Amino acid sequence: xxxxxDGIAARAAQVDATxxxxxxxxxxxxxSGYFGVxxxxxxxxxxxxxxxxxxxxxxxxxxxSGTYWTATVSALLCGNLLRTYGNSRHDDLVRSLISGExxxxxxxxxxxxxxxxxxxxxxxxRTGDGFVINGEKSRITNAPRxxxxxxxxxxEVGDGGPEWCLAFVELDQAGVRRYEIPHMGLxxxxxxxxxxxxxxxxxANVIPVPFTELAEGMTWGWLLVSIAAIATAESxxxxxxxxxxxxxxxxxxxxxxxxxxxxxxxxRAQLDAARVLALRAATERVAGNSAKDxxxxxxxxATELAVEITQRAVQIHGALxxxxxxxxxxxxxxxxxNVVGAFAxxxxxxxxxxxxxxxxxxxxxxxxxNPVTINPAPTWWxxxxxx
Numbered sequence: 001x002x003x004x005x006d007g008i009a010a011r012a013a014q015v016d017a018t019x020x021x022x023x024x025x026x027x028x029x030x031x032s033g034y035f036g037v038x039x040x041x042x043x044x045x046x047x048x049x050x051x052x053x054x055x056x057x058x059x060x061x062x063x064x065s066g067t068y069w070t071a072t073v074s075a076l077l078c079g080n081l082l083r084t085y086g087n088s089r090h091d092d093l094v095r096s097l098i099s100g101e102x103x104x105x106x107x108x109x110x111x112x113x114x115x116x117x118x119x120x121x122x123x124x125x126r127t128g129d130g131f132v133i134n135g136e137k138s139r140i141t142n143a144p145r146x147x148x149x150x151x152x153x154x155x156e157v158g159d160g161g162p163e164w165c166l167a168f169v170e171l172d173q174a175g176v177r178r179y180e181i182p183h184m185g186l187x188x189x190x191x192x193x194x195x196x197x198x199x200x201x202x203x204a205n206v207i208p209v210p211f212t213e214l215a216e217g218m219t220w221g222w223l224l225v226s227i228a229a230i231a232t233a234e235s236x237x238x239x240x241x242x243x244x245x246x247x248x249x250x251x252x253x254x255x256x257x258x259x260x261x262x263x264x265x266x267x268r269a270q271l272d273a274a275r276v277l278a279l280r281a282a283t284e285r286v287a288g289n290s291a292k293d294x295x296x297x298x299x300x301x302a303t304e305l306a307v308e309i310t311q312r313a314v315q316i317h318g319a320l321x322x323x324x325x326x327x328x329x330x331x332x333x334x335x336x337x338n339v340v341g342a343f344a345x346x347x348x349x350x351x352x353x354x355x356x357x358x359x360x361x362x363x364x365x366x367x368x369x370n371p372v373t374i375n376p377a378p379t380w381w382x383x384x385x386x387x
Contacts (some may be wrong), residue, residue: 003059015188061231068189078104175199185333
């Protein structure tokens, strides 16, 4: 099955240049049923299997990375968090994302920290008619435009339950301020911060969650970033092949030069390996299994590979590859965003080794007064750098 988003692809350069996603892109996604492929029929989705989901994701990411991130963070990541941690009272929220009527953001990172959740300050506390939330979330996909934010927060614990919660916050209210942050790649993706000042949250929309469970829900984010990386690399490789066939230098096409041939061959082999791992990981996750280590390995491999392949594409294109507005220049910028997005690969490697060796990481607080203290690593860190 071949899926294409021709209209969205034709507007990709415009999206990158203007930093905004046109209404036509959203309309095309709604008409295609993209938002529903991740969810069951009883909620208005199509219940696509792993192969269908991966195919739809890669097709959209190849068409326009910024549009892909915006749509998939909302429908896949936030939609699955609502389904996993919510209940039947939240079905209408999921349906609104599936229909494309509303846009969601996953608000987790704060101004002072990405992975280190010990510094997170956003707090939910009870009031007479529900809860209020205070704090600031930064570097969040969809923050400037979203209608709803699935927000990680601490909560005032008086019931013996978990200290942490997910708060489903309606953003169209007086206690919420949003702002945009300029960014290098994925320019069409709305990205910025949310400031909560006694913003209201309905009681039903504050879901206490043990911290150790949250990483499972967030693996959907790692998967969507990995597919974005594969798609970006595939587009860069396709551009390189076209250029190598057409560009003549020293009396022969670049494709006849051994150095270029090696770059193209390596890219093809590595990309196909990444795609096999992606389908295996997605199959496990869609089936309801954890697949956290598989998706973690995929995230490291695919995102860093995409940077390598886009670098090769720049080299093959020469000066054209670093010309503003050229598709390869755009792919190179987009690829860099995926390495740190959702969970920086260096941090993810540490977690993969912890699982591999079954030993916790350690850190060594050290100053000139106390150079040798060794403490076990905290178990409450959140595996993310930004969504």
